[in-house]
Amino acid sequence: MIDLQGYGPRLLQGAWVTIELGLLSLLLSIILGLLTATAKMSRSWIAHRLGTLYTTLIRGVPDLVLMMLLFFGGQIGVNMITDWLYYQFDIDIFININEFVAGVVTIGLIFGAYMGETFRGAFLAVDSGQIEAARAYGMSESLMFRRIRFPQMMRHALPGLSNNWMVLLKTTALVSVIGLTDMVRVAEEATKATHEPFTFLIPVAVIYLLIASVSEWGFARLQKRYNVGFGES
Amino acid sequence: MEQLNTWFTQLLADNEIFTAQTIGYYAHGLANTAQLVLLSLLIGLMLAVPLAIGRSSSRPWVKWPIFLYTYVFRGTPLLIQLYIIYYGVVFVDGIQDTWLWLILEKPFYPALIAFTLNTAAYTTEIFRGAIKATPRGEIEAARAYGMSQAKMLRRIVLPSAFRRALPAYGNEVIFMLHASAIASVVTIMDLTGAARFVYARFYAPFDAFLFVAAIYLCLTFGILYLFRYLEKRLLAHLKPQT
Numbered sequence: 001m002i003d004l005q006g007y008g009p010r011l012l013q014g015a016w017v018t019i020e021l022g023l024l025s026l027l028l029s030i031i032l033g034l035l036t037a038t039a040k041m042s043r044s045w046i047a048h049r050l051g052t053l054y055t056t057l058i059r060g061v062p063d064l065v066l067m068m069l070l071f072f073g074g075q076i077g078v079n080m081i082t083d084w085l086y087y088q089f090d091i092d093i094f095i096n097i098n099e100f101v102a103g104v105v106t107i108g109l110i111f112g113a114y115m116g117e118t119f120r121g122a123f124l125a126v127d128s129g130q131i132e133a134a135r136a137y138g139m140s141e142s143l144m145f146r147r148i149r150f151p152q153m154m155r156h157a158l159p160g161l162s163n164n165w166m167v168l169l170k171t172t173a174l175v176s177v178i179g180l181t182d183m184v185r186v187a188e189e190a191t192k193a194t195h196e197p198f199t200f201l202i203p204v205a206v207i208y209l210l211i212a213s214v215s216e217w218g219f220a221r222l223q224k225r226y227n228v229g230f231g232e233s
Numbered sequence: 234m235e236q237l238n239t240w241f242t243q244l245l246a247d248n249e250i251f252t253a254q255t256i257g258y259y260a261h262g263l264a265n266t267a268q269l270v271l272l273s274l275l276i277g278l279m280l281a282v283p284l285a286i287g288r289s290s291s292r293p294w295v296k297w298p299i300f301l302y303t304y305v306f307r308g309t310p311l312l313i314q315l316y317i318i319y320y321g322v323v324f325v326d327g328i329q330d331t332w333l334w335l336i337l338e339k340p341f342y343p344a345l346i347a348f349t350l351n352t353a354a355y356t357t358e359i360f361r362g363a364i365k366a367t368p369r370g371e372i373e374a375a376r377a378y379g380m381s382q383a384k385m386l387r388r389i390v391l392p393s394a395f396r397r398a399l400p401a402y403g404n405e406v407i408f409m410l411h412a413s414a415i416a417s418v419v420t421i422m423d424l425t426g427a428a429r430f431v432y433a434r435f436y437a438p439f440d441a442f443l444f445v446a447a448i449y450l451c452l453t454f455g456i457l458y459l460f461r462y463l464e465k466r467l468l469a470h471l472k473p474q475t
Contacts (some may be wrong), residue, residue, distance in 0.1 A: 060453040061446040062414035065425055071447065073438035166308075171455055173310035188316060197320035205309040205317070212308045 007190040014183030017064040018089035029107025033115025058113035071102045125156040155226040162219035234333040239421035262427030273348035280353040285360030306354035340419045403460030
């Protein structure tokens with residue numbers, strides 16, 4: 001086995017941070033993506049414009065720049081709001097943004113834009129006859145969403161979703177730059193301390209490949225599930 | 234020019250952060266980012282074409298090593314690849330005594346190598362997909378004309394594959410522009426590096442990062458419109474007929 005010089009446990013902790021961060025921001029990005037897709041498909045002019053503005057702006061700026069803007073600017077912004085609240089209404093609150101929350105929010109916000117595009121395409125791909133049939137059964141909008149739109153949309157969305165997840169997973173590496181101790185940061189610190197870059201960086205690369213391979217397998221199973229009734233597997 | 238200069242000075246007169254000096258940092262950063270992105274895309278493209286042809290080959294000893302390369306480089310974060318190359322070159326035995334060290338000493342070249350290998354892996358897969366999508370009839374027709382394998386690649390398969398790959402390659406170019414922001418992590422003064430410097434100096438995150446975000450946004454739109462124009466020119470025959 002390779003000698004990790006006592007950095008093994010910290011590296012594993014870092015890997016756990018990476019996985020947690022990835023899954024939580026995935027969840028946030030899916031929620032934001034569904035909202036964005038709904039906004040972009042809505043008949044309301046304002047909602048449509050807002051959705052388009054969000055996806056265009058986010059997708060035109062590098063992840064790292066957005067992350068730094070939200071992380072370094074976020075605290076100042078929050079302080080400005082709380083200061084204002086204090087002067088105006090004498091409400092004294094202090095909110096401290098920690099790195100983990102900033103990471104989840106930033107990554108979720110970035111990938112919400114990509115998910116929005118994926119979901120919009122998938123919702124539009126659902127056969128309109130299905131929607132009409134649901135209406136004819138007298139289903140309410142929410143029931144129709146739960147039973148008809150969502151399950152059938154997922155079949156079209158899964159390839160894009162899996163793609164986004166793979167990119168998201170790799171993007172989590174960037175949080176090491178803003179000071180969150182994920183496995184990349186542990187490996188970098190270990191490299192600087194021991195002058196052995198390959199001992200630490202290559203295992204981290206292997207862990208990323210492992211997570212990617214496991215998710216690929218998971219997505220293949222999900223795809224099979226949502227393809228039930230469509231003949232192709 | 235003189236007028237422009239005075240106009241510029243007046244414009245910045247009562248601005249504490251965006252002085253001519255900091256604007257200079259951003260301009261310098263823009264030049265670095267453009268160099269890094271253009272060079273890595275160019276070299277990456279030159280590597281990717283033969284690799285994609287090899288990846289589409291039926292010989293396993295050609296196909297599988299290339300697959301492994303693209304799998305590893307597409308499956309791991311660019312930041313890790315950059316660290317491995319940036320920190321790794323220092324520890325190659327005896328490299329500090331050779332002429333190579335003169336080049337590798339600066340962070341620019343390790344970053345260029347990492348970006349090139351990364352974009353080459355993605356571009357290889359894009360081209361492989363495009364080559365695979367060549368209509369069978371075209372290949373059969375080329376064979377019927379008695380074309381050799383090389384001639385068929387040069388005249389039939391590659392030209393049409395390039396065109397089919399264009400939209401996906403445009404995305405890759407934008408992706409590379411955005412990915413290049415991490416060059417600032419290894420002390421390169423690229424656009425993001427300039428923004429980080431201005432942020433650290435004035436503690437003004439909004440000014441520093443929003444300004445750089447706007448520059449990136451403009452660059453992204455520029456690339457987007459360039460590729461849309463190219464697609465219109467080169468893919469005209471694929472447009473729905475009216």
